Amino acid sequence: MSQENRPPGSFEALHPVPGFAFFGLVVLLTVLYMHPVMLGVSFCCAAAWALYLRRGRALRFILTLLLPVMLLAAVLNPAFNHRGVTILFYLFTGNPVTAESLYYGVAGALMIGAVLLWFYCYNLVMPSDKLLWLLGRAVPTLALVLSMALRLVPHYTAQAKRVAAARAGLGLGRTAASVVARAREGLSILSVVTTWALESAVGTADSMASRGFGTGRRTAYSTYHMTRRSWLALAFLVLAGAACVVFFATGAVSVAYFPRFELGGAPLAQAALCVIWCALCAFPLVLDLAEEVSWRSSRLRI
Amino acid sequence: MALVEVEDLSFAYPGAAAPALKHVSLSLERGAFVLLCGRSGCGKTTLLRQLKTPLVPAGHIRGHVRYDGRTLSEVDLREQAARIGFVMQNPESQLVTDTVYHELAFGLESLGMPQQEIRLRVAEMASFFGIGEWFHKKVTELSGGQKQLLNLASVMALQPELLVLDEPTSQLDPIAASEFLAMVKKINTELGVTVLLTEHRLEEAMPLAEHVVVMDAGRVIAAGVPGEVGLALAAASHPLLAALPTPMRVALTVEGVGADDTIPEGDSIASKAGAKAFCTDGKIRETASNTPVTIREGRRWLARQLEGGRLKERDDVAGSSADGTVSHGEGFLANRAAALTNETGFLSDETAPLPGNTPPVVISARDLWFRYDRNGEDVLRGLSLEVRAGEFFCVVGGNGTGKSTALGILSGLLRPYRGKLRVAGIDPSRASRAALAELGLVALPQDQQTLFVHNTVLEDLAAAAPPGAAEDGRLARAIEQTETGHILSQHPYDISCGEQQRVALAMALLAEPRILLLDEPTKGMDAFYKRRFADILTRLREQGLTVVMVSHDVEFCAEHATRCALLFDGGIVAEGAPRPFFSHNSFYTTAANRMGRGLVEGAVTADDLIAALGGPVQLPPTGAATAGSMATTQDTATRDSVAQGRTRAGGSSC
Structure with missing residues (x-):
């Protein structure tokens, strides 16, 4: 979604800081603790958000790419990992298949699926300029280099296409269909684009120098504002994340897969963790849905 | 300070x-x-x-x-x-x-x-x-x-x-x-x-x-000020005069300032600082401030000239059918055409039905529809056109009307999803490259730099030449025809825009075109190079080449095309010979036409206006010989200035 079209209250419209905080937290906590309930919640929330953002295309991604990968992971773990005390049956190799390794395989599959889905969503809602913003704070020049690189790729591709068309118009290349001839034609195009790129780089360098590049300290500009909404979101994310960490760090909740699968901790602590984790994972989807509802009603008033 | x-x-x-x-x-x-x-x-x-x-x-x-x-x-x-x-x-x-x-x-x-x-x-x-x-x-x-x-x-x-x-x-x-x-x-x-x-x-x-x-x-x-500079250029009959705004050019030529005091061209006026001295003369300063620069000033100036009876004296010679200023102009232009035909055998463009057999249709497009993206918008909506052998057909039109797209389709690089296209009897989008080469259908891109692969112009030309072209003199002929001999050893990025365009044209000629498609070839060319480019095209057309060009440059099209068409909303809305075509338009037309509208009807080029006012006019080139000799004299002049002026200026890429 392009920047100007995103609804003002959606997750995507938040400042990059809460954005990065969210993805950092969910991915980190999902991978770190491998709590089965947390994994399930994480996977479901990520899938729901992906489906909300991309509908059919996300469904296709999940069904054709994600589920096979997860299935493979779930099956491979018990086939090669024989730890655990509850033996279910023996393989033809004589190795046991244990219930624990099966659980662990399923948990691992869920973890992989959830993380991949979070990255899928990350790509949709965190455009490159948000990353640039983060880098720009730390190393302004690195941000500039990235921004230039992002321009050059489409810049060069477009020129390569123009060159190919121009040569075809003159009847150069393409006449011979042999592999060698085609490779030679490819090299010619590459050569034209390279010369042109060098020439164009001279122009860019002049333009940069004439606008004061390299005359001293740089700053980095961004169009993002840390609004009250973004501050609140950040506060919520930090608190929820900290709470989860505290539960595990103090031993109030613990998970063990081997030698025997065990969920440690008082039922109350388990329940509290689940509620907080749900709130954390569902946060962007809730934000987007609430925004859509309010957007629909406010649009009626426009 | x-x-x-x-x-x-x-x-x-x-x-x-x-x-x-x-x-x-x-x-x-x-x-x-x-x-x-x-x-x-x-x-x-x-x-x-x-x-x-x-x-x-x-x-x-x-x-x-x-x-x-x-x-x-x-x-x-x-x-x-x-x-x-x-x-x-x-x-x-x-x-x-x-x-x-x-x-x-x-x-x-x-x-x-x-x-x-x-x-x-x-x-x-x-x-x-x-x-x-x-x-x-x-x-x-x-x-x-x-x-x-x-x-x-x-x-x-x-x-x-x-x-x-x-x-x-x-x-x-x-x-x-x-x-x-x-x-x-x-x-x-x-x-x-x-x-x-x-x-x-x-x-x-x-x-x-x-x-x-x-x-x-x-x-x-x-x-x-602009007027002074115009006078100085006119006095020196400097080649840059051709690039001045139409109103200035017409006024300066007609009023004939300095035409008599023959100051030799080139460096001499610079060395004498003639221009400065010239402009300090009180009387001339007054003329300078009266020289029209904008179309509005040009129209006022023209109206004054007409009141002064400039048009009439010429019209007396032409005949007495006139009954008002407007038709005075028309009468004059008709006579000018006739005079040109009589004196030089030059056939004016208006005489549409050529005597004898009409040349065959080489490009016929019927109801072409095209879009780049399946879900995108139509760029061409029912484009139809016909081009006959030997024509110089120009398509003009605003931005994003599909001019370049149309050219892409004619060259077979793009395929319309609907409609019928025949170039010399075959459909270029379905024909093999070999068949197209046989046809002689060649397209030049807008950005000629996309064609330059090698380190010198000569290497690029040699690479574009078909096998054996260097031996049997085809390469030499293409170089001669496009007047690129003096830049052969230079890097194609180091020569000027006009020269790059001519190298690209030479590459196209080596493909032995019978139909040449040009996309905005005059972009970035100065007035002087434009004229030479047109001369080259004229000579090639005399050898049987058909040219289709899309351009924004109405001035160029008006002066050199045999037929023009206006593309709008994905189709051709009007077409005709340049003179009736451009004198019919009110906005999308030449500066000379806007200047002469209602005053000298039918004038399309600056030369038309100058002729209508009885000023000295350069006759259009009548044949390869004239064009050739004209080009050679100009050639020496440019070559000198090129040699002196732009050694590795580097900045003049196009």
Whole structure:
């Protein structure tokens, strides 16, 4: 979604800081603790958000790419990992298949699926300029280099296409269909684009120098504002994340897969963790849905 | 005190035989709008680059450049970055970052401005330039005109007091170019920024300028208000006269200023500083201020001329069928055509039905529909056209009307999803490359640099030539026909725009075309090269070549095409021979036609107006011999100035 079209209250419209905080937290906590309930919640929330953002295309991604990968992971773990005390049956190799390794395989599959889905969503809602913003704070020049690189790729591709068309118009290349001839034609195009790129780089360098590049300290500009909404979101994310960490760090909740699968901790602590984790994972989807509802009603008033 | 003072500046590129700048003196007052003009390779770019330290090319410098009273090289680079804005030719390569807003902020970031200040200035510039709508876009999504406006805006964000523009519109179509120049004018008048502009599109730029400086071969040969400079050029019968705005050219030619005092061309007027002396003469100063520059002034001037009876005296000779001023003009033009036919055997374009057999149809397109993207919009909606053998068919039209797309379809690079296209009987989009080569269907791209693979012009030509072409003299003939002999050993990126276009044409000729498709070939060419390019095309057409050209350049089409068509909304809305075609349009037409509308009806080119007023007219070339000889005399002149002026100027890529 392009920047100007995103609804003002959606997750995507938040400042990059809460954005990065969210993805950092969910991915980190999902991978770190491998709590089965947390994994399930994480996977479901990520899938729901992906489906909300991309509908059919996300469904296709999940069904054709994600589920096979997860299935493979779930099956491979018990086939090669024989730890655990509850033996279910023996393989033809004589190795046991244990219930624990099966659980662990399923948990691992869920973890992989959830993380991949979070990255899928990350790509949709965190455009490159948000990353640039983060880098720009730390190393302004690195941000500039990235921004230039992002321009050059489409810049060069477009020129390569123009060159190919121009040569075809003159009847150069393409006449011979042999592999060698085609490779030679490819090299010619590459050569034209390279010369042109060098020439164009001279122009860019002049333009940069004439606008004061390299005359001293740089700053980095961004169009993002840390609004009250973004501050609140950040506060919520930090608190929820900290709470989860505290539960595990103090031993109030613990998970063990081997030698025997065990969920440690008082039922109350388990329940509290689940509620907080749900709130954390569902946060962007809730934000987007609430925004859509309010957007629909406010649009009626426009 | 002047903002910029250039004092007796000479500059030579390392290893160059002749200096690129010779004793140039120039002073820019605060708030002035100065136009620097001259043929390509005269040292304009080299001079401009002396005005900003990071851009000064390596070489030997003598003389002084002072900025605000201080020697320029002593002004701090940060200060120069902020106070002297510089916009170059190529809209694309000047962009640094990937998004519009980041580009606007780039200079401010480089100067280490605080976030809040950047935010304010970016917002200001975006509003001043009307960038708001595409503020968040990627720069790759912008059109050429938008890119160049963005370059201007991001320079203006630094709030410079001097704006230097080096042929900023040479790569833009005329509509985007006039928008850009209007913006430069707005910056000058509303913000008081001093502007120094070089341009080859004098028709548009001259009316904006307060002060004009003309350079030739590294020297300033004339300076003053537009009228004065026009008079000086006319007095010297300088080739640049052909590039002046139509009203000036017509008035200067008709009034015949200085036509009698024969000042030899070239350096001599520069050495005598003739132009300056010439303009200080009181009487001539008055004439200078009366010389029309804009179309409006031109029309007033023309009306005065008609009242004075200039048209009548010629009309008496022509015949007495006239009953009013309007038909006077018409009567005259008809007579002119007749006279031309009688004297030189030149057939005027209006005589549409040629005697004898009409040439066969070579391109026939019926009801073509095309879109780039399955879910996108139609670019062509039912395009139909017919081109006969030997025609020079020009398609004009605004931006985004599908001109280049139409050409892509005719060349077989794109395939219409509906409709019937036949080029010499076959469908080019389905034909094999070999079949197309057999047909002789050749298309030249808009950006001729996309064709240059090798390190010298000769290598590129040899690579484009079919096997055996070097031995049997076909290569030599293509070089001769396109007059590229003198640049064979140069790198194709180091020659001027007009020369690059001619090298591209030579490459096309080596493919032995019978039908040549040209996309905007005159873009970036100065008036002088345009004429030579047209001569080359005329000669090739006499050898049986059919030319289809899409262009924004109505002046060129009016003068040289045999038939013109207007493309709008994906189809052709009108077509005809240039004269009736352009005299029928009121906006999309030549400057001469707008100037003569209602006064000299039917005039389409400046020569028409001049002829109608009884001034001296150059006859159009009548055959290969005439054209050839004319080209050779001009050729020597350019070659000299090229050799002197632009050794490795580097900046004049197109």
